[in-house]
Amino acid sequence: MSFDVNKIRQDFPILNRKIDGKPLIYLDNAATSQKPQAVIDAIVAYYQTHNANIHRGIHTLSEEATQLYENTRKKTADFLGARKPEETIFTSGATAALNLVAFGWAVNYLEEGDIILTALSEHHSNLIPWQNVAERTGAKLAFFALTENGELTEEELKTKITEHVKLIVIAHISNVLGTIFPVKRICELAHAVGAKVVVDGAQAAPHMRVNVQSLGCDFYAFSAHKMLGPTGVGVLWGKMELLEPMEPTVFGGGMIDTVSPNCATWAEIPYRFEAGTPNIAGVVGLGAAIDYVQTIGMQNIEHHEQELTAHTLRQLTTIEGLRILGPKKAQARAGLVAFTVRGIHPHDISAVLNSAGIAVRSGHHCTMPLHKELEIPASTRASWYLYNTKEELDKLVEAINEAKKILR
């Protein structure tokens, strides 16, 4: 299928919006993506025609709802290249997925003195749970050193991945640096010393082909809302042999096998990890989102974003005083750029961009340790997706120059 960005744009009703009379240029996709009509329709159709609680309902609606929910599990498993659907657990988001691995599995797996290896660039959601796990188990956190360009060298991997390392937790793509980390290589080296690898795929799964088998990781987390789906749904994929010893962290209905007054046994995997009524409509929405991106083709999406990245990097490097965080080469990074402009606070850049209809994000993007390391209080981040165009990114560059004129 050929990739036609103008045709794709017609699928997203919000792209018709005007901000202060100007067409919306949505470049905050790393925070959340917009939703195509197909996803919105799937959620509405679910509530209009199928709404019921899943599992154990004998009536037709419950059967339909269960089927929609479980079909999405199958779709998600295929999307990630999982061996079986049961390895795919629905959560409320990537954060909840990472917390489930941390407190359901890692706290029992790690021992005092073990090393949890990660990077300073991690999103708080893939750092703070591990700080807490370290505190509970007596394990220690250690950090990869990144190059000036925010990359991980082979040498650094070999130096830090030693036999004391029991767990490596890393983003597939950094939400600030945009770096695509060498997850496959990390997994090879980790497994050679007997360590496991947890991957935060929140910025990767929506934008590139991901196959957990070829990556070789042990756990992979992502969220639906960054991939054209609704908020409130996330996915944890784990190898079945690791999900087996994993303990539930949330208890209640739907996750049990038998219950007596003083104790209970757990339901099969994955149900034991999905206590309470799940976000059924949200999961249905995720299913529609997966259908949508697969119809367009993940490879096409990747290619389109790569072109936009190369184009934007070229333009941004012409702006005097602008510092790009992360890799300088387009091939080393994903479709986002965080930057600072000398003498101008990121908030003020965002405000000027907003007045041009451009939505970007300013702050520390939930990566305080990274910003401290880079010695900047905050940065501005523009992030694109399949519906963004070169013209929109040219407007971004124009507006940054305008901000400089106004504020300097």
Added chain:
Amino acid sequence: MDIYREELLELYKNPHNKGAIKDPTVSVDEKNPYCGDEIELQLKIEKDVITEAKFDGPACMISVISSQMLTEHIVGKSLDEVRSITKKDLLAMVNINLSTSRVQCATLVLKALTKALEEYEQDSKDR
């Protein structure tokens, strides 16, 4: 756009009270954890009256304007008068139409002021 009015830009580019005081009576740091803004506020207090006030730190335009206005406003006032300044008072002084997230920028300096006064009182008690 409203917040980029000429007089506000002028205030932002030349904030008179930005900098440090020699021998401040009290000096505090306040942060906005959501955006990474940081402000250092220094006060000189003599006989329960603020005689000098300065601020510094990496902050956005709204934060700078608000800090400039508040530090200007409190000089010459008694601690009791200063204590009674509310968020609403400050926002009225700043008089810019702000989105919810940027109200935080504007009121960071007031948080710093409250902290400074608390520290000053604690110090006075300890002495």
